[in-house]
Amino acid sequence: MEMKKIQYIYTILFGVAVVLFFGLAYPHHLHYQEQFQLFLFDSNYVWDVVKQPGGIADLLGRFCTQFFLFAWVGAFIIALLLSAIQLLTARLVNGGWFFVLSFVPSFLLWFFLLDENALLGGVWAVLLTLLAVWLFVKLPKGWLSYSVMVVVIPILYWMVGPAWTGTHYHRYPTVVPTLLYAAWLLALVLPLLANVFKKWNSAHQPSAIICHLATIVVLVVMGTLIWKNSNFKAEKVMQYDFMACHQQWNRIIETINTEKPNNQIGVTVQNLALAMHGQLTAQLFEYHQNGIHGLLPDVQTDATTPLPTAEAFYQLGMVSVAQRTVFEAQEAIMDFQKSGRCYKRLAQTNLILGSYEVARKYLMALQKTLFYRDWANETLPLLGDEEAIAKHPEYGRLRRSAYKNNFFFSDHVTPEMLEDLYFSYTDNYLALEYLKAYCMLTGDRDRYNNLLRRTSVKQ
Amino acid sequence: MKQILSLYILLLLVCGCTTETVSDAKQEKALPRIYPDYLGVTIPVNVAPLNFNMADEQASLIDAVITDSHGNSLHSQGEESVDFDIDDWHALLGQNKGDSLSVTVSAKYEDGWHTYQPFSIYVSPDSIDYGLCYRLIAPGYEVWSKMGIYERDLSSFEERALIENTQFEGCVNCHSFNRGNPADMSLHIRGPHGATLLRHGDSPLTAYNTKTDQTLGFCVYPYWHPSGRYIAYSTNATSQLFHSAHQNRIEVFDTASDLQVYDVEKNELLLTPLLKQDSLYETYPVFSADGRSLYFCAARALPEGNHQLDSIRYNLCRIDFDPATGTFGNQIETIIDAVAQQKSVSFPRPSYDGRYLCYTLSDYGQFSIWHHEADLYLLDLSTGESRVMTGANSEDTESFHNWSTNSRWLVVSSRRDDGLFTRPYFCHVDAKGVVSKAFMLPQRNPRRFYRERFLSFNVPDFIIAPTRFDGHKASRLINDDYRKNFDLHN
Numbered sequence: 001m002e003m004k005k006i007q008y009i010y011t012i013l014f015g016v017a018v019v020l021f022f023g024l025a026y027p028h029h030l031h032y033q034e035q036f037q038l039f040l041f042d043s044n045y046v047w048d049v050v051k052q053p054g055g056i057a058d059l060l061g062r063f064c065t066q067f068f069l070f071a072w073v074g075a076f077i078i079a080l081l082l083s084a085i086q087l088l089t090a091r092l093v094n095g096g097w098f099f100v101l102s103f104v105p106s107f108l109l110w111f112f113l114l115d116e117n118a119l120l121g122g123v124w125a126v127l128l129t130l131l132a133v134w135l136f137v138k139l140p141k142g143w144l145s146y147s148v149m150v151v152v153i154p155i156l157y158w159m160v161g162p163a164w165t166g167t168h169y170h171r172y173p174t175v176v177p178t179l180l181y182a183a184w185l186l187a188l189v190l191p192l193l194a195n196v197f198k199k200w201n202s203a204h205q206p207s208a209i210i211c212h213l214a215t216i217v218v219l220v221v222m223g224t225l226i227w228k229n230s231n232f233k234a235e236k237v238m239q240y241d242f243m244a245c246h247q248q249w250n251r252i253i254e255t256i257n258t259e260k261p262n263n264q265i266g267v268t269v270q271n272l273a274l275a276m277h278g279q280l281t282a283q284l285f286e287y288h289q290n291g292i293h294g295l296l297p298d299v300q301t302d303a304t305t306p307l308p309t310a311e312a313f314y315q316l317g318m319v320s321v322a323q324r325t326v327f328e329a330q331e332a333i334m335d336f337q338k339s340g341r342c343y344k345r346l347a348q349t350n351l352i353l354g355s356y357e358v359a360r361k362y363l364m365a366l367q368k369t370l371f372y373r374d375w376a377n378e379t380l381p382l383l384g385d386e387e388a389i390a391k392h393p394e395y396g397r398l399r400r401s402a403y404k405n406n407f408f409f410s411d412h413v414t415p416e417m418l419e420d421l422y423f424s425y426t427d428n429y430l431a432l433e434y435l436k437a438y439c440m441l442t443g444d445r446d447r448y449n450n451l452l453r454r455t456s457v458k459q
Numbered sequence: 460m461k462q463i464l465s466l467y468i469l470l471l472l473v474c475g476c477t478t479e480t481v482s483d484a485k486q487e488k489a490l491p492r493i494y495p496d497y498l499g500v501t502i503p504v505n506v507a508p509l510n511f512n513m514a515d516e517q518a519s520l521i522d523a524v525i526t527d528s529h530g531n532s533l534h535s536q537g538e539e540s541v542d543f544d545i546d547d548w549h550a551l552l553g554q555n556k557g558d559s560l561s562v563t564v565s566a567k568y569e570d571g572w573h574t575y576q577p578f579s580i581y582v583s584p585d586s587i588d589y590g591l592c593y594r595l596i597a598p599g600y601e602v603w604s605k606m607g608i609y610e611r612d613l614s615s616f617e618e619r620a621l622i623e624n625t626q627f628e629g630c631v632n633c634h635s636f637n638r639g640n641p642a643d644m645s646l647h648i649r650g651p652h653g654a655t656l657l658r659h660g661d662s663p664l665t666a667y668n669t670k671t672d673q674t675l676g677f678c679v680y681p682y683w684h685p686s687g688r689y690i691a692y693s694t695n696a697t698s699q700l701f702h703s704a705h706q707n708r709i710e711v712f713d714t715a716s717d718l719q720v721y722d723v724e725k726n727e728l729l730l731t732p733l734l735k736q737d738s739l740y741e742t743y744p745v746f747s748a749d750g751r752s753l754y755f756c757a758a759r760a761l762p763e764g765n766h767q768l769d770s771i772r773y774n775l776c777r778i779d780f781d782p783a784t785g786t787f788g789n790q791i792e793t794i795i796d797a798v799a800q801q802k803s804v805s806f807p808r809p810s811y812d813g814r815y816l817c818y819t820l821s822d823y824g825q826f827s828i829w830h831h832e833a834d835l836y837l838l839d840l841s842t843g844e845s846r847v848m849t850g851a852n853s854e855d856t857e858s859f860h861n862w863s864t865n866s867r868w869l870v871v872s873s874r875r876d877d878g879l880f881t882r883p884y885f886c887h888v889d890a891k892g893v894v895s896k897a898f899m900l901p902q903r904n905p906r907r908f909y910r911e912r913f914l915s916f917n918v919p920d921f922i923i924a925p926t927r928f929d930g931h932k933a934s935r936l937i938n939d940d941y942r943k944n945f946d947l948h949n
Contacts, residue, residue: 357877
């Protein structure tokens with residue numbers, strides 16, 4: 001087979017590996033990415049992004065990230081981008097020994113994307129830069145190419161931003177995305193080196209077998225490095241968060257029975273799923289527990305850990321607490337983006353609490369998204385329709401479960417709060433489960449016995 | 460080919476500029492329902508166009524014709540909102556100072572055009588200041604996302620950031636000017652780079668550490684003395700608790716608070732035992748128009764271990780202040796005994812002409828921003844009588860407010876729009892204290908603007924000119940470790 005075709009096969013193999021990795025081994029990293037942004041099909045939103053240096057790369061990255069809601073689609077998009085970068089690099093280095101190295105920038109970007117806070121805009125920035133270089137190379141040398149360069153450089157600056165400072169490549173503004181810069185630099189340096197060693201490269205073309213071996217070595221070594229440096233622990237935590245977000249209670253039970261979680265988010269989600277199945281108190285000590293912090297942990301001021309706890313608050317009927325927790329989590333997103341998941345929950349909590357105009361505001365924003373639009377359209381007619389809300393299986397139940405007595409509370413959930421919640425609506429079996437579990441975890445026999453007495457009287 | 464192309468472009472331009480004639484309109488007996496509600500409002504002669512939308516969102520076209528008594532008219536038509544030409548608008552207002560304009564609104568629905576009864580807008584000859592300065596921040600609890608201080612030209616729609624927290628790690632709050640003059644400015648930065656930025660007259664912007672070993676903590680709510688020499692500050696130990704089942708979500712309260720005055724020229728804090736009593740929570744200090752009184756809110760402190768937040772109520776109090784010597788009087792006078800009415804005063808703001816003092820009255824506490832029942836009241840300083848400012852108030856929260864430098868306009872923070880996001884409204888207060896109906900800060904397309912902005916307008920204050928605040932220089936100061944310390948007066 002012709003060498004060029006074989007090279008394409010390597011590219012396809014590389015792409016397939018990327019798809020399989022993100023689709024099978026890393027899907028919840030993609031879900032995690034998606035939940036910390038809100039791509040709006042709105043001119044003001046687009047303008048706010050593109051007016052910054054690097055805005056085009058950022059916008060393209062955000063656009064692609066919205067598809068990460070479906071992990072396989074996200075994996076496919078990443079594979080396309082990384083493969084495109086490899087192909088362009090290969091074109092620019094013009095084969096030979098340098099073909100083998102053309103995979104390295106894409107591998108570095110894959111490495112970069114192992115970090116859940118690495119943003120796809122960075123990958124787009126590399127791709128756009130390579131496209132510009134390729135365009136420049138393709139142009140006939142002379143005044144035309146130099147004129148194009150003069151025009152393209154400022155446009156490129158606007159599209160991909162200043163390479164070394166302050167652009168939106170990582171969710172944490174203070175983090176220097178070294179791997180991204182290394183990939184970027186290498187993608188540009190390799191063609192230069194290929195040009196410098198052009199004669200030598202032509203004279204010392206590797207044999208086909210050497211070329212295959214070298215390519216396979218690079219793919220295996222880099223692939224092993226990727227695998228070794230993947231954070232599968234974080235992936236597991238993200239899986240629990242994802243399952244809680246999508247209320248996959250059965251799947252959570254199946255997962256915890258395969259491998260008992262021993263991290264805070266996993267335990268919180270495990271206990272919520274058990275409680276949703278009415279099995280929390282019965283099976284409490286069959287699983288790892290983290291004291292009362294595994295039930296309703298104190299809310300931290302970050303964007304990630306509060307969300308599963310907020311799900312528990314929400315399901316319990318502590319709707320205003322859930323609302324505050326979600327609001328604060330969204331505010332804590334480090335790059336100041338908004339979140340589709342949070343907007344949806346804020347719309348729901350405001351709807352349940354009767355703040356219809358605030359709910360409408362969130363819903364109308366979600367109408368400008370690709371994947372939350374249908375849900376927003378279905379939910380909007382509920383606003384102000386008390387009868388429909390009362391009949392709604394989720395919102396009606398949560399309204400009935402809500403606190404009836406007003407009292408002040410702080411960040412810390414107390415057993416008194418759970419008692420008040422349960423005794424103001426004794427159909428709220430979830431509150432009872434949590435209250436009993438609270439007593440069991442703290443060893444508060446008096447409260448537990450008192451609770452049993454009171455519940456038997458009620459019955 | 461060229462000719463066809465030119466014709467096509469011309470056609471596009473013509474189509475883009477044409478307006479549909481309001482024909483066969485059904486004459487409605489009702490007034491139009493528009494957003495924002497500008498019906499019967501009084502506006503300053505130099506305000507930006509009052510563009511509006513139909514409230515119901517069903518209309519495919521909205522048409523408005525403004526006419527005056529001299530035969531002039533101004534027309535606008537749009538799909539979402541009317542958008543008056545800004546120069547024509549200002550010209551029309553200029554010709555009608557002290558007179559009323561009549562606005563006829565038509566809207567096109569599926570069944571055709573409907574024309575509503577005209578409503579009037581009164582153009583006050585009292586102008587409003589150049590602009591408004593405010594903080595934009597999500598109405599949250601403890602964590603903040605992107606936020607900053609912004610200025611808005613009130614005669615146009617132009618908004619500019621003074622400083623945003625993208626430039627440093629932390630948050631920015633409590634901007635304050637001396638009677639709208641941005642040459643005298645105080646601004647707090649919170650977070651790891653905490654500081655108070657001060658500039659006075661021609662002196663350069665300086666970052667201060669306002670915490671001393673004899674005060675509760677960092678200086679908080681600022682208010683400039685009319686001379687520009689002093690700034691009154693509170694120091695507050697603030698906490699928050701949450702409601703389980705109440706229309707108000709959150710209660711922000713002080714567990715201790717004191718007052719002090721900072722002498723800008725001597726770099727000294729002036730203290731008095733009367734304003735740092737353990738048994739009292741003192742907050743929101745403001746100087747009177749003549750600078751010889753310091754008004755503030757004061758509540759009896761809760762005994763230790765008592766968490767009955769709904770029993771904390773603040774009165775409006777006053778103490779003498781001698782600007783020549785920087786000394787305080789020796790007694791505190793209660794100006795409004797809100798406790799006797801089972802109410803609580805917050806945000807006192809004297810008009811700069813010395814006639815009135817506007818304050819917020821809520822059921823309890825001092826952070827009335829989160830109190831849906833909070834309303835504005837006007838105290839006549841010559842008679843001592845207070846009355847509710849009906850024109851400025853709504854069913855929802857009215858809280859922070861400030862006077863224009865001519866003391867004829869009040870900017871009011873209100874949550875009437877949706878119950879959560881604070882918007883600025885303006886009302887006119889005439890020489891007799893008659894308060895006009897409040898109108899919302901104009902925007903080019905108000906519904907789109909306010910719907911898409913998920914931020915509250917916080918601490919709105921008038922400015923008489925652009926602040927000329929160098930945000931980059933300020934961020935350099937903030938990110939630098941150097942802080943000049945506030946000294947204590949011995």
